[in-house]
Amino acid sequence: MQANTAMATTPTSASADSAAVVIEGLNKHFGDVKALRSLSARIHYGRLTGLVGPDGAGKTTLMRILTGLLVPNAGRVTLAGFDVVKDNDAIHVASGYMPQRFGLYEDLSVMENMRLYAQLRGMDADRNAALFAELLDFTRLAPFTKRLAGKLSGGMKQKLGLACALMARPKVLLLDEPGVGVDPVSRQDLWRMVQALTDEGMAVVWSTAYLDEAERCESVLLLNEGQLLFDGPPQELTAQLKGRSFRLEDVGTERRAVLTKVLDLPSVSDGVIQGAGVRVVLREGATVQDVQLLADQAQVRLAQVPARFEDAFIDLLGGGPGGTSQLAERLSPVELGSDIAVSCRNLTKRFGEFTATDNVSFEVQKGEIFGLLGPNGAGKSTTFKMLCGLLKPTAGEAQVVGHDLRRATGAAKSRLGYMAQKFSLYGLLSVRQNLEFSAGVYGLEGETRRERIEEMIATFDLGGWLSSTPDSLPLGHKQRLALACSLMHRPPVLFLDEPTSGVDPITRREFWTHINGLARKGVTIMVTTHFMDEAEYCDRVAMLSRARLIALDTPDALKRIAANSERPDPTMEDAFIHLVESADRQMEVAA
């Protein structure tokens, strides 16, 4: 955005006087639930402040208090010098707020939405043509002004929401999880826009559960269970972890076994798989000795790596879960007739004129963790749905353990497990009834059924929750229940559709511990995800863009493609953006 002087109303200096938001002793509770506990912090102009924490940490509650939508139980909050309770009307003028699901009118076009929001702000839409042009240019939505908001992709909706929130040129911009459901390419765009706004002196608050997003903020408020764990630049927090992050390089096929061993070491606080390597964080004061010993046994190199914000976060919360999956321990190894668990050939799906999946072919080996990645609308969920039998392909075929999904639907379906993003549990049934239902619907009877259910209850520690409803469970337990339900019939292939969206990092690690364990027992895992660090857990990743398969390889190989002299060690996200952009360029050349 150029020459936007109206927005730069406040000088950018980091002095205490320039605080855009001052929070003092803030408390908020809903019934017995304490959403925020004695919170004090300052948010400054001209800076991007990350409001970071897992789901249920109190991020949205804080946001809504800042915008004057909620009244705190105790404490004081001022925004741009106005008290959020006493000067409530002034707050609405001084702040721009973009809720998680921005209130776009889906049946109005992009332009009509913008005009509506301008009018709601008391602005004459016709006199503000210049502002509109500027906002459209800024959000790169100019080519889509006539498109209905409901037909926009997730990323474009967020950009339109941002344009509407910027309409009144607020001094403080509050964005509630703008990165959710947005692919890395669109996310990049959002970052660029927010950067431009802070450069002009606006205070921007970006709330997120993604810890890699936190790392890009200039300052961070780290929340957990309503308490402020950290306030300051993210580098300051990661600096505390200096010398405690290591990577076992090129472990290869043994990496899951190595990860299990590493996580079971008392000196290790956290560990994840990164491509062919295993990333390890030591506990405070622990020595690298044990890990070095393990590296020597596995005959791999142990290298020190810079700490990440996520390492620090997990460490603050007392480390991740252990490496052994109770679930996988109990499972007998999967035996299949062939080595190919899932395959598709020339898979195509058209909805009228629109081609969602175009001629996609690949084969997935038994025991492989196979990831499907792609920007929003690239066709990954259409492809995924055809592979698990939720959609019928227009052309081509899909097979699960040798059964054609079109001809032997039932037979194929009885060999696959499925876990959806929203966990798909029956909220009106108790935990036990949910387990009984999924056992029954997969045809388990009598003694087997009873045994399996008891086994799942024991494995996932659900004993104390049997008569509660799934919605009253803590998120981690809810996820365990969903996993238990989808594994009740011991499927050799497990489909996971964005399984950890909106789940905190610790629960996510526990989940992946189980998934790793299952893969080691020969269960084939098909997964779609928006988390790039989850893509690292995959053996191979299929990258889809504009309905086509643009790349299929191991995470490390994909990263190598994106490597250049400026960026010798690209992240998965870099690789993702690189691949999608170069595929787009190729298509434009071809067209």
Added chain:
Amino acid sequence: MFFSAFSFTRLRAQFIKEVLSVLRDPRSRMVVFAPPILQLLIFAFAATLEVRNVDIAVYNQDAGRWSNELVQRLDSARFITHVRHVDSQLQLHELIDRGEVIAALAIPVDFSRAIAAGDSGSAQVLVDGRRSNSGQITVAYLSTIAAEVGAEVIPDAQAPTPVVVRHWFNPNLVYRWYIVPGLTGILALFSSLMITSLSIARERELGTFDQLLVSPTSTPEIIISKSLPALAIGTLLGLFMISAGVFLFGIPFTGSFALLLASLVLFIASVVGIGLMISAVSMTQQQAILGAFAVGIPAVLMSGFATPVENMPVVLQWLAQAIPLTHFLIIVEGSFLKAMPTGDILASLWPLAVIALATLTMATVFVRGRLQ
């Protein structure tokens, strides 16, 4: 692992799930239990087509005997609360304009004189046409009163007796005798329509429908497991209303109970099919409820409950034949009051069977269509 297209275990698991969902979902529970009780109360005590508690205005210009006689009879008539006496034609009009009286009687100066002279006296009756139905009934009541006055004028005369109407099956034209049997059908219709139209939509909102579709369960199993609870609840509700009719309102039940039960079950089965079709195309529970009303209300209006099917244009009469309620109303009204013969019941029963088969088959196709 063996695989069969139909499994009792899978069916049972889904059936239990459905029953629990209906009984635990506050929305379903309200749909199931609130309307019968409410409607029972409303129709038992409030809704009626009889005219009662109305006011009548009288502008009596005559001071003679016969006008007095007429006004006194009006005063003591049970359906009139107040007789408002006015002094001018203008006031009469105003009372009607303001809706304070439903009808007004203007008695001319020569009313008694004309009667005394052996002529017939005539008086003007003004009726509020905005309430046409009640107005007409009021006029009928007023004519009866006038006829009584006339009888008194010439007590011995064998005046030609006016037509004496005898209402068969419902000799006293008790309104409830007519409305309660019909209500049985309507209540059962709405309850089973709601339960089923919510069932798939609810699962879709929760995301559990996908979970169900990826399991080896077959579409007929889904349809059966979703039909049975609604079928059971709808039938029980119908039976509840029927027994309320018999034991609470004392409506004579003269037909065959077994045949009525059979038609009730078939009727609900056909409604369940419609409900499942609505549910299969709805993305949310809100859409499902709207869809249920969009189908349910026209169905009731065209079923012959409020207006006779024979009065409708021919095309709509055909359409009415496709509405299960049309056939069920014939059976239930017949069973209650007129001991409908078996042959006549069967004539309405087979269309119900055809409709049930058609809607349930289409529901299966619709649900399967979600897989495209």
